[in-house]
């Protein structure tokens with residue numbers, strides 16, 4: 460049912476490579492709401508490996524800027540696609556790569572300085588997924604959509620912002636602050652080589668522009684409050700936020716925003732946190 464393992468995959472057996480080209484095509488088309496990769500798009504691909512997803516992106520008509528930290532893989536892909544003007548491969552670790560200094564000028568040149576934004580499409584190594592999500596989601600001025608292959612459980616957790624579940628975390632507040640996430644489809648582990656222990660899934664994040672962010676004076680102070688609120692998850696906010704104000708001030712603020720004075724972090728949606736922050740910190 461799945462293609463045989465090509466010998467070049469034995470290069471770097473610690474990563475899980477996609478064997479099924481149909482999944483790569485679906486990944487390229489998964490932006491949702493008109494966000495799938497189209498002719499003329501500029502796409503940042505992270506960890507292009509052997510270039511199987513790169514091929515699908517080029518096929519869709521995109522110009523691809525690939526950041527790959529493995530030297531052999533970077534060379535392999537340069538050789539595979541030859542000298543096309545629609546592909547630039549940078550040998551670099553994405554967590555150390557300065558997107559604004561190096562990717563932005565490339566994008567502006569390709570788009571002839573119009574306001575069009577780029578897209579991110581990537582079959583990421585699972586171990587850097589949270590770091591990459593935190594890095595990219597606040598970049599709504601550069602990217603319109605971020606489409607990632609993640610571990611199935613991680614994708615489900617990030618896309619679902621239901622409160623009062625054990626999975627609800629500060630990262631959910633972060634994701635919803637900067638984007639509209641959507642779980643797209645599961646990718647069975649049989650599609651990868653070597654076969655990982657868990658299934659993958661594709662998730663898209665439609666990035667908000669700065670004008671669409673919830674109104675907080677300082678995102679840094681807002682997320683610091685959210686992190687503190689979840690410290691000691693079972694604690695009531697009137698205890699966990701005591702370093703900001705007295706319990707009675709916290710109770711008064713909770714009352715004002717229509718929540719019980721005994722509220723815990725898992726009782727608050729993004730908007731509740733925003734209102735709480737404005738009552739407690741931005742006074």
Ligand SMILES: C[S@@+](CC[C@H](N)C(=O)[O-])C[C@H]1O[C@@H](n2cnc3c(N)ncnc32)[C@H](O)[C@@H]1O
Pocket residue numbers: 471474475476477478505506507508509510511512526527528529532551552553554581582583584585587
């Ligand atoms: C899961 S493999 C996917 C490869 C390819 N996209 C595919 O679908 O088969 C992940 C790739 O990301 C690269 N990689 C791992 N960590 C990275 C990082 N921090 N920055 C850039 N590339 C990274 C690995 O060398 C590997 O080629």
